[in-house]
Amino acid sequence: MVIEYIRYTVPTARADEFEQAYQTAASVLDDDPHCLAYEIARGVEEPEHYTVRIEWDSVEGHEQGFRRSARFGEFFAAVKPFFPQIQEMKHYTARFGAGR
Numbered sequence: 001m002v003i004e005y006i007r008y009t010v011p012t013a014r015a016d017e018f019e020q021a022y023q024t025a026a027s028v029l030d031d032d033p034h035c036l037a038y039e040i041a042r043g044v045e046e047p048e049h050y051t052v053r054i055e056w057d058s059v060e061g062h063e064q065g066f067r068r069s070a071r072f073g074e075f076f077a078a079v080k081p082f083f084p085q086i087q088e089m090k091h092y093t094a095r096f097g098a099g100r
Contacts, residue, residue, distance in 0.1 A: 001036060001055055001056065001057060001058070001093075001094070002055075002056050002058060002059050002062070002091045002092065002093055003053060003054070003055055003056075003091065003092045003093070003094060004052075004053070004054045004055075004056060004062065004089070004090070004091050004092075005051060005052070005053055005088065005089075005090060005092060006051070006052040006054075006086060006088065006089045007049070007050070007051050007052075007086070007087040007088040007089075008049070008050040008051075008052070008082060008085045008086055008087065009048055009049055009050075009085050009087055010048055010049075010050055010082065010085050011048060012047060012048055014082075015042070015047065015048075017081075018050065018082055018085075019040070019042075021078045021079050021081065021082060022040045022052065022078070022079065024078040025074075025075045025078040025079050026038070028071045028072070028074050028075040028078075029054065029075070031071065032065075032066050032069060032071070033057075033061075033065070034056055034057050034058075034061035034062060034065040034066045035054060035055070035056060035066065036055040036056065036057060037054075037055040038052070038053060038054040038055065039052075039053050040052050040053075041053070056091075059091055062091070
């Protein structure tokens with residue numbers, strides 16, 4: 001498993017639009033076999049900051065499976081207006097942690 005983190009800085013005036021875009025995109029993630037889980041979090045101290053966390057089965061599953069899937073265009077169309085607001089988009093591997 002790998003974790004993709006996407007950090008955005010979204011003007012507060014566009015926050016609702018951003019969240020709606022990811023609600024639309026979520027249906028594609030829900031249906032994709034390579035996506036294991038995801039969450040969209042908004043900053044408390046700095047509400048213009050968002051972090052999208054997506055767990056993928058592998059980098060290949062994300063980049064070759066998901067991005068080449070029939071529904072990727074639907075996902076991309078929903079979130080593309082916010083690409084200029086991306087500060088980071090990278091894959092990570094979890095090293096250790098605790099459950100809830």
